[in-house]
Amino acid sequence: MIKIENLTVSYRGAQGEVQAVRGVDIAIAEGQFYTLLGPSGCGKTTTLRCLAGLEQPSGGTISIAGQVVFSASQGVMVPPHKRDIGMVFQSYAIWPHLDVFENVAFPLREMRGKFNRKELREKVMTALTLVQLEQYADRPAPFLSGGQQQRLALARAIVREPKVLLLDEPLSNLDAKLREETRAEIRDLVKRLNITTVYVTHDQLEALTMSDTIAVMQQGKIVQEGSPSDIYGRPSERFVADFIGSSNFVEGRVTALANGGGVGTVETASGTVRCILPEGAAANDKVILVLRPEDMQVLAADQSEVGNVVKGQVISTQFMGDATECQVALKDTVLKLKLHPTTKLVRGDNVLVGLPVERCRALMA
Amino acid sequence: MTTSNGADVAQAASALSAAAPEQPRGSWLRLPTLATAWHLALLALVVLLVGLPLTFLVVGSFSTSHLPTDISLSNLGFSNYAEVWSDRETWKLFYNTSIYAFGATAFGLTIAASLAWLVERSNIPGKVWIYAGVPMTLAMPGMLQAMAYVLLLSPRIGLINRGLRLVDIDPINIYSLGGMMFVEGLRLVPTAFLMLVPLLRSMDPALEEAAAMSGANYQSTLRKVTLRLMLPGLLAVGIYQLMSALEVFEVPGILGMPADIFVFSTKIYAIGHTVSETPTYGKANALAMIYVAFAVLTTVAYAKVIARQERYTIVTGKGYRPRLIDLGWWRWPAFALVFLFLLFSIILPFLVFLYVSLLTFIQIPSLATLQKVTLANYWKAAQDPYLATALWNTLFLIVVTATSTVLLSFFISMVIVRSKFWGRWILDQLAFMPHAIPGIVFGLAFLWFFLAMGGVGIDIFGSLWSIAIAFTVSYIAYGTRAMNSAILQIHKDLEQAAYVSGAPPWRTMWRIFFPLLKPTFVGVWIWAMLHVVRSAAIPLILYEGEDNQVLSVLIWNMWDQGEMQEVGAIGVVMILTLMAATLVFRVAGFGSGKNIQAAN
CATH class of the missing domain: 3.40.50.300 (P-loop containing nucleotide triphosphate hydrolases)
Known part of the structure; x- marks a missing residue:
């Protein structure tokens, strides 16, 4: 038309x-x-x-x-x-x-x-x-x-x-x-x-x-x-x-290339993470992980380090009614998370942030 | 310098320069060549109408031949200028013009400022009447006002002077610089008043209250705060009034010329109308060039002051209602002052016209004269074939001039404001140029122009059309300023919504612009009408006999021949008609805000 x-x-x-x-x-x-x-x-x-x-x-x-x-x-x-x-x-x-x-x-x-x-x-x-x-x-x-x-x-x-x-x-x-x-x-x-x-x-x-x-x-x-x-x-x-919705950006480097589903591994300052790599990404390429606040979960620090997680510490929480916003400090950056309002976290808690592989995307830096 | 409103003009101009230069949105009018074609045609027309007469004025000032039609390259030279500059008369002109213009301005401004302050800041009684009455004095044509004062204060026939003589007091001579200053000063009051009221109104009263809190009493607050803050505004209004006083021809014409007291405007007229020798138009042009330089300087000064004034921060635009100062017992003398102004500027002139028109010869009022009251003058005037012709001519002139002023201004402003035509800046400047040219000079320029047109076979000199064209061109300065600001106020989306609704440009003009601009159209139309009726300068210069004799010229000629009673009868009817028109103008929405000043 x-x-x-x-x-x-x-x-x-x-x-x-x-x-x-x-x-x-x-x-x-x-x-x-x-x-x-x-x-x-x-x-x-x-x-x-x-x-x-x-x-x-x-x-x-x-x-x-x-x-x-x-x-x-x-x-x-x-x-x-x-x-x-x-x-x-x-x-x-x-x-x-x-x-x-x-x-x-x-x-x-x-x-x-x-x-x-x-x-x-x-x-x-x-x-x-x-x-x-x-x-x-x-x-x-x-x-x-x-x-x-x-x-x-x-x-x-x-x-x-x-x-x-x-x-x-x-x-x-x-x-x-x-x-x-x-x-x-x-x-x-x-x-x-x-x-x-x-x-x-x-x-x-x-x-x-x-x-x-x-x-x-x-x-x-x-x-x-x-x-x-x-x-x-x-x-x-x-x-x-960045423009649509809010996103967390974490810098990293490709360590393992994509397998069948486009999933590879990326090394960040806070640990190695599995994610979907951009097309044509080669080893050692610099990438940026895009993480939506609502996609991530918080696991207590004493839970075993299984799955796709990074370590961090809660630096603030804010009750929003329909959600609780929580800021978690990683080694080199701060992640903003949107959690269920019943989540009980306080400043200073050491947590593991779980990143679902299929929703965790890397972009070429 | 048509007496259009300067403040408006400067504001519209600055709004334009803010809006016009780099519009990011391209207009689709850019591509079609048809659009550019009419832009070019309009530019050519304006160049022809504004540029050519002024060129003739300049070239003519170098012509050493007696008549404009004899001009040729071989008789160009500087002799006119040499003659003008070496003539002692010229220096006398400078002196007279300055004394008269500054005197009238000082007198008018003092009264206007007092009136404005009294109604805005004090508890003077009868405010409604002052707001309504002061602007109504605009309806009185300068020519008639001057004539009224001749009837009152002429040393020989003036009614007041005759009364004074009875009690052995020396008569007051209105045929003098003082008389001119007085009458013109009165005429400047309403415009100045209308310019000063918004100025006072927009001043933040907190500034005055702060002075009061600091321990200043009324008088020192008025002197140290109010007046100081108003100074830039007063200066602007003053220069504007000076421009008006400089330009005016009718008042010095009636009051100065009979006593051989000349100012620039009357001298230029007189050179072309000497009976004793062959007129040298070139000399008039040379004099006019000096006069124009004078006028242009004032205009430039005015624009400068206005620009500065806009940066002045006292104008907050917030609608504060200031505390009114209690005049106490002084309310009554203050009220008397206002009444005195109204008495001198409109009541007395009107009454003297009425009185004279009802008598067969002028005499001091008494019971005996009141018994001789008659409508004979009105009958005589009504049967005067010249009056009938002049009335028809005036009507024709009004309709043609006002309509063409509105339309020409509208089209020029559309191009200036809405198009991306490369020549729109030139168009804007050309359209504004007549603003700085006094009417009498404009008439002279057009005299040359029409005579030259006659030389190439276009014979309109001596016709009504010639006056209509000269009037229209001198009014487009005001017309385009009014239209510019009005068109700027129409959101561009309103126009574009019509395009995307399937309306081609001419339909958009018809269905969107015309109705939305109707108040401005009506306002400019009435403004032009009032000016056509009142001004005598251009019609007198282009007057060639009964064919193009208009009302103002007829009155002028009748006055010259001493037919005062008939002038009185015509004057009474004219004043009443103009008052009604002024009332309509104000009621139609042009009496509010800054447009009001334009009614001068």
Whole structure:
């Protein structure tokens, strides 16, 4: 449905040439919920705006539903109003001089003559019903709450039944509770309508809960693309592991190469650990172990040293309600663990930290 | 220097420079050449309308031939400048202009500052009336105000002077520098007042309270804290008023010219209208160049002061309500001062017009005269064919000028604020340039321009269109400043949401920008209307007979011929109409915030 090839965007800033996007390739199948995730300034919004046609790329090709909408080599630039898209802006961009109904009717009216009054009214009301705003149709748009404005923006974006829906951090202006509800609502809605959706966010939770595919971006490039569980469970780079969820990083050196399941051994300052090695790792390569806080267990120090363990000492514990966070000092680093809230540990306890082999991944340093 | 609002202008300009230079987001308008084409066309138009007349002004100042149409390369030289600089008259002009402008500013600023302080910081009674009444004085055209004072204080016919003579007091002569200073000073008060009130309001009262806590009494707090803190603001307002006083033509024209007291604006007019000898327009241009230099210097000084003032930290923007100072018994003298101002600036001028318009000849009010009250002057005026033509001409001029000012300003500002066109900076500067050019000089520049156009077959000199064009160009400085800040306030997403909703650029303009900018459109329109009606400088210079005689020129000519009663009748109707328009302007939302200053 959407194909982006070797997209580059550069512009002249105060400090000279700035490369906002450097060679992005994306292919999105019909009906997919695709998320661009990354910290601010990573180029995710710029990529989205190129897709909308609001920004002019410096190179590459973009096609939507088989139609080339931008191509640097062919000199094609289809303006935004001729692209079959709907978009929700971070600021919602609700037109203050129009009421709720007219805001939604705007895209339909711009398809001049295609609908008669009755059809138009029906379509607008259907869209408003989908976002549960049907009783507010006559209200001046500025009199809506933040959450309602957000839904109004969504209704306006889908009323034309576009092939592609673009969402630019639509939830970032909502309070936490509302954000949680709206996440599910948006995903349900676009899935029901089978609209191919591109979603931009810096919030990992939004990305993980809503997406079919996540592309993590950093400095104008996609560093990893995959399903939410892939991205979380098998980060390919330290940046991804760090940005999504929280991770412990332990430096080490490969001592034994991978056997069948990709498991090898790595020597760290606190002991030798078995883990999944990155592809192509050779003996003596420097690697970094990625350990998720919730994956590790604590074994009492007097338990026999079986399995995959490192020795350490508890330096702090913090009761969080649904978990206990515990910091364990190793020889050269401190591990953060997320344990069951009933775990009884106190500062100074000597412990063994158990690392499940299948969840313990090494990355090339 | 159209009397647009300088504070606004500087703020919009600084907002622009903050927003415009390096927008990271590219606009898709960059690629289509159609967009660039209309940008270029607009730039060409503005260069033609602003650049060419000013070029003629400069080139003309070197022309030694008598008439603009005789200009050629062979008769260019420095003789105009030599003549102007060696003429003792010129030094007299400098002297008169300085005395008059500084005097009027000092007088106006003192009254305005007192009024502003009284309403904002003291418990003076009748505040609502002061807030409403002081700005209403803006509705009084300078020409009519000056004429009203002639009727009151002319040594020969002035009603007050005749009264003074009865009790053996020497008459007061309004035809003097002092008279000009007084009348122009009164006219500067409302604008200064409207600029000073927000300044006082935004000052953190804690600064004053801290002085009180440190043991300072009211007087020394006022002197050592309030006034000191306000000094940069006062300076800015002062320079702005100086610009207005320098520019004005009507007041020195009515009060100075009959007594052969000339300032720059009136002298330039007079050179072109001498009956005794063939006018030398080149000399007028040379004089105008000095005048422009004067005006540009003031404008630059103003911009500097404004920039400094913005760094001043007393303006907190928080809506504190300061403690009001109890004037005690002094409330009543203070109230009397306010009343006196209103009396002199609007009540008395209006009453004298009304009085004169109801009599067949001017005499001191008495029971006998009141019995002779008649509407004859109104009937006479109503049947005056010249008045009918002038009214139609004025209406036409209002509609054309105000509409084209709004549209031209809008399109220029759209390019300045929203596009990435390489020439937008030039466009911005060109559009702002008329701000520094006094109206009379602008008229002169356009006189040359239209005469030259006649030479290439475009014959619009002497038509109403010529005045409309000159007015429009001189108003786009204000128009674009107002539009710039208004367009800046429209979030870019609102525009882009329309594009992604399938609206092409022109539809987006129609359905998003026009409705959202409607208040600004209306405001600029009414502002232009008020200025068209009031100003006489440009129409007088471009006046060529009945065809393009507008109301202000008609009044000027009637006054010249001594038809004071008829002028009175027209004046009464005009003042009432302008008051209504001013009221609409303020009610429409332009009476609040900084836009209010623009109403001058």
